[in-house]
Amino acid sequence: MPKYHKKHMYRIAEVAVLLGVHKDTLRRWEREGKVKAVWLGRERRFPEEEIRRLLGEANPDTVVLYARVSGHDQKGDLERQIEALREAYGSKFSNVIVLTDIGSGLSTSRKGLRKAMELARERKIRAVACTYSDRLTRFGFEYLEEYFSSFGVEILILNREEDKSPQQELVEDLLTIVTSFAGKLYGHRSHKVKKLKEEMKEALKRLDTDDQLKTP
Structure with a gap:
């Protein structure tokens, strides 16, 4: 054939x-x-x-419930995301796989997301569900959607309105970008990268303080 x-x-x-x-x-x-x-x-x-x-090759009736938070102090939110996804999609599929990540939505080294992509590539799942699109990725959602779709996997978004992410996550995103570019310039283990990260953190703290002082 x-x-x-x-x-x-x-x-x-x-x-x-x-x-x-x-x-x-x-x-x-x-x-x-x-x-x-x-x-x-x-x-x-x-x-x-x-x-x-x-042809008898349809992807199995399995959904990945994917949740992500930016820091370890947000594990409670991680559990709430999974609970909401279970309630919305758990009964609609025969099998459920839970994958989570703690880190920036810009990070390319998230184990949970990479595992979901691997399962899609091997055609072991039918859908990936998350509470907001930026839980999956902060930027370039359309590219991920095209990737999963090419393997017959649908992305299910529970809430279509934009997630109002806390400032902490935006800071993490900025630090991820700075670290990535600095690592390419100096090498990821260079002391210059560590110093630059510390300087960025201090600068962002000062900006946050200034914003609070300006707020009536």
């Missing part, structure tokens, strides 16, 4: 070849509700997940 390409929608002729059936059979299956099709103008297209399902 010919291999299919990783794209989202297929024309009826392509699906007929992949499944080894006549186009009329696909039309009949659609009428009977055995296969789902999406109409684009006057042409029907078949989602990749439908093809995988018919």
